[in-house]
Amino acid sequence: xxxxxxxxxxxxxxxxxxxxxxxxxxxxxxxxxxxxxxxxxxxxxxxxxxxxxxxxxxxxxxxxxxxxxxxxxxxxxxxxxxxxxxxxxxxxxxxxxxxxxxxxxxxxxxxxxxxxxxxxxxxxxxxxxxxxxxxxxxxxxxxxxxxxxxxxxxxxxxxxxxx
Amino acid sequence: xxxxxxxxxxxxxxxxxxxxxxxxxxxxxxxxxxxxxxxxxxxxxxxxxxxxxxxxxxxxxxxxxxxxxxxxxxxxxxxxxxxxxxxxxxxxxxxxxxxxxxxxxxxxxxxxxxxxxxxxxxxxxxxxxxxxxxxxxxxxxxxxxxxxxxxxxxxxxxxxxxxxxxxxxxxxxxxxxxxxxxxxxxxxxxxxxxxxxxxxxxxxxxxxxxxxxxxxxxxxxxxxxxxxxxxxxxxxxxxxxxxxxxxxxxxxxxxxxxxxxxxxxxxxxxxxxxxxxxxxxxxxxxxxxxxxxxxxxxxxxxxxxxxxxxxxxxxxxxxxxxxxxxxxxxxxxxxxxxxxxxxxxxxxxxxxxxxxxxxxxxxxxxxxxxxxxxxxxxxxxxxxxxxxxxxxxxxxxxxxxxxxxxxxxxxxxxxxxxx
Numbered sequence: 001x002x003x004x005x006x007x008x009x010x011x012x013x014x015x016x017x018x019x020x021x022x023x024x025x026x027x028x029x030x031x032x033x034x035x036x037x038x039x040x041x042x043x044x045x046x047x048x049x050x051x052x053x054x055x056x057x058x059x060x061x062x063x064x065x066x067x068x069x070x071x072x073x074x075x076x077x078x079x080x081x082x083x084x085x086x087x088x089x090x091x092x093x094x095x096x097x098x099x100x101x102x103x104x105x106x107x108x109x110x111x112x113x114x115x116x117x118x119x120x121x122x123x124x125x126x127x128x129x130x131x132x133x134x135x136x137x138x139x140x141x142x143x144x145x146x147x148x149x150x151x152x153x154x155x156x157x158x159x160x161x162x163x
Numbered sequence: 164x165x166x167x168x169x170x171x172x173x174x175x176x177x178x179x180x181x182x183x184x185x186x187x188x189x190x191x192x193x194x195x196x197x198x199x200x201x202x203x204x205x206x207x208x209x210x211x212x213x214x215x216x217x218x219x220x221x222x223x224x225x226x227x228x229x230x231x232x233x234x235x236x237x238x239x240x241x242x243x244x245x246x247x248x249x250x251x252x253x254x255x256x257x258x259x260x261x262x263x264x265x266x267x268x269x270x271x272x273x274x275x276x277x278x279x280x281x282x283x284x285x286x287x288x289x290x291x292x293x294x295x296x297x298x299x300x301x302x303x304x305x306x307x308x309x310x311x312x313x314x315x316x317x318x319x320x321x322x323x324x325x326x327x328x329x330x331x332x333x334x335x336x337x338x339x340x341x342x343x344x345x346x347x348x349x350x351x352x353x354x355x356x357x358x359x360x361x362x363x364x365x366x367x368x369x370x371x372x373x374x375x376x377x378x379x380x381x382x383x384x385x386x387x388x389x390x391x392x393x394x395x396x397x398x399x400x401x402x403x404x405x406x407x408x409x410x411x412x413x414x415x416x417x418x419x420x421x422x423x424x425x426x427x428x429x430x431x432x433x434x435x436x437x438x439x440x441x442x443x444x445x446x447x448x449x450x451x452x453x454x455x456x457x458x459x460x461x462x463x464x465x466x467x468x469x470x471x472x473x474x475x476x477x478x479x480x481x482x483x484x485x486x487x488x489x490x491x492x493x494x495x496x497x498x499x500x501x502x503x504x505x506x507x508x509x510x511x512x513x514x515x516x517x518x519x520x521x522x523x524x525x526x527x528x529x530x531x532x533x534x535x536x537x538x539x540x541x542x543x544x545x546x547x548x549x550x551x552x553x554x555x556x557x558x559x560x561x562x563x564x565x566x567x568x569x570x571x572x573x574x575x576x577x578x579x580x581x582x
Contacts, residue, residue, distance in 0.1 A: 001479070002278030002511050037513055038275055064402055066518065067544040071531050083529065085516050085544070089418050096516065117405030120552050128239075143235040143581060152240055159240070 007037035014041070022088075023095045026060035027053060042096040047108045050099050054084070054114040062088040062095060065111075068121035070129045074155040079103035080131055084111070101131065110136040128153040184216045197225055204233050208311045208567040211577030213551075215566070222562050227555045231548075234581035242541035246507030247273055248347055250541060255341040257543060258579035260303055263289075263296040263332075264521040266345035269541075271426055272517035272528040273347045276510050277482065284473040285349045286428035291362070291465035292335070292344065293427075293519075294458040298369070299328040300522035300574075301451050301458075305376060308448075308571035312389045317379050324372050327365050334358055348483040349476030362466060369459050377452060390444040394557040394569035397442060404556065405549035408524025409454065410573055413439050413446035420520040427519075431468065432461050444572040451574075482508045507536030516544075523547055523574050545579040 008014050014034035018024045018041065024034075030053045033044035045053040054065075066085040073079055078100035087094050099108055110133035111118045122133045123142040130151035133139055141148065150157055181199050197220045204212035212233035218225040238257060242250045254265040267289055274281065281289075306321035329339040335354050336344035344351050380386045396406065401414040411418060419436040421429045437453035439446035476483045484503055485496035502508075512534040518527035524546030531540040550573045557569045 002276065002513075004511055007513070038278070038515055040515060042514070065405060066525065067516070067527055067529065067542070069529060069542040069544075071514075071540045083514075085527065085529070089416070089423075092423050094424075094516070094518075096514075115405070116403050117549060117552055120405075120548060141232075143232040145232070152237060159244075 002038070007035065009035050009037075014043075021093075022060040022091065023057050023062060023093070026056040030056065040094070040096060042098055044098045044100065047099050047101060050082075050084075050097070051109045051111055051114060053097055054086070054111045057086055057095060057097070058114055060088075061090050062086045062093075064089055065115035065117050065121075066094070068111075068118055068125060070125045070131060070153075072129060072153065072155045074103070077102055080106050080129065082108065082125065082131065106130060107132040107134060109134050110139075112136060127151070130154065196220055202566070204230075209570060209577075210307060210575050213570070213575060213577055213580075215554075217563070217566070219563055222564075224558045224561055224563060224566060227558050227566070229551050229554060231551070231577070231580050234577050236582070238582045239541055239543070242538055244537065246536050247510060247538060248503070248507065250538065251346065252341065252343045254543075255343055256578065257545070257582055258521065258523070258526070258547075258576050259340060260300040260576055261296045261522050262340060262342045263292045263344065264519060264526060266343065267293055267427060268517055268519045268521075268526050268528045269530075270345045270347050271519065272515050272530045273510065274477075275515045275517055276513055276530060276532050277347070277479075278511075279348050279477045279479060279482070281349060281427070281477055282474045283428065284470045285475045285477075287465050287469040288350060288354065288475065289345060289427050290429060290432065291462055291469075292332075294461045294465070295328050295331060295362070295365075297458045297522045298455050299325050301455050302328075304451060304522070304571075304574040308568075308574070309380060309386075311567050311571045312386065314380060314383070314386060317376055320372070320376060320379070324365075324369065327368075331358070331361050331365065334361060346476070346483065348479055349474070353475060359466065362462065366459055366462055366466070370456065373452060373455050373459075380448075387445070389564075390448060390568055390572070392443050392445070393561065393565045394444045394447075394572055395442050396553055396557050400556055401553065404553040406524070406553050407546050407549065408520070408522070409447050409450045410550060410553070411524065412437065413450050414442045415440040420518055420525060424518070426517070432464050434461050444568050447572040509534060509536050510538075518544070521546060523576065523579075524550060526579075543579070543582060545582065547573070547575045547577070547580045551575065551580060 008017055011031050011034045014036050015024050027043050030045050030049045031043045032046055035042040064087040066087050069083050071081040080101040082099045084097040110122055122136055125131050126139050127141040127143050128151055197218050199218050203209040203214040214230040216228045238253055251266055254269045255262040257265055302321040302325045306318035309317035332342050333339045335358055336342040396414050398414045398416050401411050417438050422436055434457045437450045439450055480499050485500050489496040490500055510532040512532050514531040516527055516529045518525050527544035529542040530538055533539040558566050
């Protein structure tokens with residue numbers, strides 16, 4: 001069974017335990033928080049650094065963007081967690097980048113300039129969570145109808161719709 | 164006006180439709196000779212409800228914008244209201260051509276959150292059923308793809324063999340398509356007695372049948388002319404646009420999650436990962452045919468290497484439902500059963516991402532737990548959704564008829580694209 005004490009948390013502890021990891025080296029100056037849990041490495045970066053962080057891991061050999069998604073931690077703040085899963089096909093390793101956003105100002109830079117595949121993923125996050133991506137080529141709804149009211153995957157979205 | 168005729172107000176003005184489509188999908192204003200047309204969502208070659216807004220110059224495609232969401236049912240939202248074990252039947256319905264692969268990806272993700280060890284026999288059965296699912300899915304792809312291009316006969320042959328696999332699924336799980344056979348922590352039921360014999364028979368006939376399909380298609384000049392050199396996608400573009408699975412390998416990228424990041428005991432199996440550098444629809448066809456042959460080999464290894472006896476579920480009475488017999492004789496088993504069914508089982512807080520190689524590419528489940536019995540968030544990374552972004556690159560400058568061949572070659576399933 002899973003042992004919660006096996007998780008390593010905190011930037012310094014994780015970076016000391018995984019000093020040889022190329023992603024850790026690339027993100028040394030950008031990370032604000034880190035976690036190594038269930039053999040998965042998560043590095044949190046500040047909102048304004050996400051494009052720089054993606055470029056850094058891309059140069060370090062993490063060549064494939066697998067997924068961009070979000071988690072809504074309503075009602076706690078910062079409310080949104082934007083999660084990026086990035087894969088290295090040469091190292092056969094995966095890294096998770098995370099950005100925390102306040103509910104009041106849920107916006108960050110698009111990473112379509114680094115990986116064009118982020119286009120659909122970011123549109124999906126915009127559609128279902130209402131998080132805006134600056135510099136996105138076509139930030140429109142993708143799943144819901146264009147005249148839909150609200151963002152369904154938010155935790156405060158009424159499941160039976162607005163009345 | 165006769166009662167069956169539509170009222171005038173329901174028929175929109177053609178110019179309004181075009182202007183609306185251009186505004187919404189970012190299609191650039193037409194040049195003198197171009198024209199915007201709509202393909203789908205009710206179109207047999209879009210394999211479901213995919214809608215494409217195409218700008219064409221004569222017969223060649225100038226730009227293309229996919230419009231999806233017609234099948235959006237909010238599965239990710241529904242998952243948040245279910246217990247962990249109740250999510251399994253929902254995962255079947257995402258990609259209805261490979262239910263077992265979805266079940267596996269979700270179960271592995273939750274098992275990773277729980278830190279469960281799965282017995283070897285269950286792992287072998289999971290691999291065996293996953294490879295049968297891959298063959299089944301590729302058969303549907305081959306039949307429909309060939310039918311799109313005009314080779315109607317292949318469809319009937321493919322569905323003949325698919326029927327055999329569906330019978331195996333029905334035998335093992337009670338369902339032909341929405342199997343829900345895997346459980347968090349193992350499998351739902353012991354496979355029936357004649358299951359191995361049935362699989363054995365299927366594995367014996369299948370290699371010859373694949374040769375039959377190839378006899379119908381590979382040397383066929385119409386087939387060759389329609390797909391060779393069509394839908395070019397370079398390796399760099401494939402990686403940049405998030406393409407995975409057979410289309411990625413057809414672009415010369417040697418990547419298969421089963422071999423490179425093994426899960427569920429795939430490291431014990433020997434198989435080849437077919438690669439091609441042709442980057443076209445032909446290469447994707449060749450690779451999927453090779454993959455079916457490799458899947459037959461993996462199934463054979465799974466049958467031969469399967470432990471003769473042993474449990475099919477992990478040793479975790481608080482997570483896995485007890486056997487029926489124990490429930491009738493042991494008080495504890497009855498209590499566990501009652502608790503799991505009424506309250507679910509709590510999962511330690513945390514987040515995991517588990518990716519498996521589905522017939523269409525990388526299928527990833529991102530599951531976030533807040534320590535309760537219901538998942539806080541379930542997100543599916545679906546191969547069709549990502550691969551759809553590469554459609555424009557593959558079709559630009561080609562003929563309109565090639566769009567049909569390219570859609571067939573990425574083997575799109577709209578159920579998983581829209582979720």
